[in-house]
Amino acid sequence: MTEFDAIYYDGKTSTRTAVRVHALQNSLHIAGATLDFNVPLTLTHVDSPLAGTRRTIHLPGGAQLQIDDQAALEALFPRANLLQTWVHGLERRWPYALAALVVVVGLTAWCFKYGLPLAAEFAARFVSPELEARVGGQALSSLDATLCASTRVDAQRQQTLQAAFGVLTAGLDDGYRYRLELRACDKIGPNALALPGGAIVLTDALVSLAQNDAQVSAVLAHEIGHVRHHHGLRQLLQAAGVAALISTLAGDAVSVTSLAVSLPTVLLQAGYSRRFEDEADSYAFRRLKEIGLSPRDFAEILARLEDYRGEKTGSGKSGGSEHTLDYLSTHPATAQRIQRALASQ
Numbered sequence: 001m002t003e004f005d006a007i008y009y010d011g012k013t014s015t016r017t018a019v020r021v022h023a024l025q026n027s028l029h030i031a032g033a034t035l036d037f038n039v040p041l042t043l044t045h046v047d048s049p050l051a052g053t054r055r056t057i058h059l060p061g062g063a064q065l066q067i068d069d070q071a072a073l074e075a076l077f078p079r080a081n082l083l084q085t086w087v088h089g090l091e092r093r094w095p096y097a098l099a100a101l102v103v104v105v106g107l108t109a110w111c112f113k114y115g116l117p118l119a120a121e122f123a124a125r126f127v128s129p130e131l132e133a134r135v136g137g138q139a140l141s142s143l144d145a146t147l148c149a150s151t152r153v154d155a156q157r158q159q160t161l162q163a164a165f166g167v168l169t170a171g172l173d174d175g176y177r178y179r180l181e182l183r184a185c186d187k188i189g190p191n192a193l194a195l196p197g198g199a200i201v202l203t204d205a206l207v208s209l210a211q212n213d214a215q216v217s218a219v220l221a222h223e224i225g226h227v228r229h230h231h232g233l234r235q236l237l238q239a240a241g242v243a244a245l246i247s248t249l250a251g252d253a254v255s256v257t258s259l260a261v262s263l264p265t266v267l268l269q270a271g272y273s274r275r276f277e278d279e280a281d282s283y284a285f286r287r288l289k290e291i292g293l294s295p296r297d298f299a300e301i302l303a304r305l306e307d308y309r310g311e312k313t314g315s316g317k318s319g320g321s322e323h324t325l326d327y328l329s330t331h332p333a334t335a336q337r338i339q340r341a342l343a344s345q
Contacts, residue, residue: 002022002023002072003072004020004021005018005019005020005067006018006019006021006030006066006067007019007067008030008064009063009064009066010062010063011062011064012062017035018032019035020032023075024038026041026042027041028041028057041076045057045058046073054067054068055067055070121230124233124234124237127233129175132230133177135196135233135236136195136197136199137197138263139195139232139264140181140199142263142264143183143185144183146264147188148188149183151182151184152204153182161180161202161207161216164217165178165180165220167217167291168217168221168224176228177197178198178224179199180220181199181201182201182202182207183202183203185203188268189205189308190209191206193232193267193268194280195227195232195263196227197227200224202216202220209301210301211300211304212297214293214297215297216301217288217297218298218300219298219301221283221284221287221298224283225281225283225287231272231280232263232267235263235266235267235272236266277337281298281340295345296341296342302337302341303338305334306334
């Protein structure tokens with residue numbers, strides 16, 4: 001019969017009582033100066049071992065026994081102690097601890113690289129078109145308040161661009177209400193941003209850089225591809241992390257729309273993944289051919305943007321607080337994309 005000394009706490013007061021515990025077949029007999037009772041073993045459980053501290057047996061009602069006799073506990077709780085002894089052994093062996101750390105770091109890296117994008121893609125499906133439009137509206141307001149001003153493109157040119165955009169979006173029965181927003185955004189240079197819900201921001205600098213309307217349409221077709229694939233929303237959820245994903249899945253519209261103010265920064269600084277760019281490019285090539293234009297127009301505007309970036313860098317205009325964020329800084333692998341566009345004619 002297993003016997004050991006312990007300190008008993010009733011779980012209601014701080015009073016401690018020295019007791020002698022006898023392990024019977026299916027119960028513990030606890031006896032002390034003012035105590036004498038049995039507790040079924042099935043109603044007890046023991047804590048994991050922790051170096052330098054007493055072990056605790058938890059009793060019904062919050063009461064507990066604290067003991068120092070490890071051998072008695074191993075005899076009393078053989079199954080629990082088998083696992084606890086194994087874990088405790090791992091904790092004392094630094095190679096195992098190092099291996100566990102490597103596993104944790106690896107899993108964390110996988111979650112950031114693959115897990116979050118997959119979760120963001122899944123969560124984006126639960127966002128209604130109305131909520132997505134609200135997110136886009138908040139993002140546009142943030143952009144206007146920080147980086148952009150009213151367009152300086154003349155009224156006739158604006159009408160021409162709006163008409164070309166209308167041709168691009170005609171017949172797109174995808175639930176989005178597309179609209180072209182022209183802005184003077186000197187700090188972000190020649191650029192275009194697709195916001196959730198269908199708003200596409202086109203900067204005056206990109207309008208000036210394009211040689212013709214077909215090149216502008218090619219950029220806009222690419223941005224429409226981002227909208228149709230929820231890329232902006234997915235990028236926002238991914239950047240915001242787990243809390244945003246949970247809010248989205250829980251239908252917390254306030255939390256989701258509150259994130260929208262950071263979307264312009266996310267898109268301009270982080271950019272899109274290669275996968276997102278390929279998806280938007282593929283859509284643009286198809287759509288351009290559907291309306292009688294050529295993917296060559298997309299290749300040509302990318303080449304002009306590449307030349308612009310080279311000139312800007314060569315003239316020393318980059319860097320410092322006046323750094324301009326051009327279209328290609330957020331749309332990488334330009335040469336490969338140009339080749340792909342030309343091959344898609």
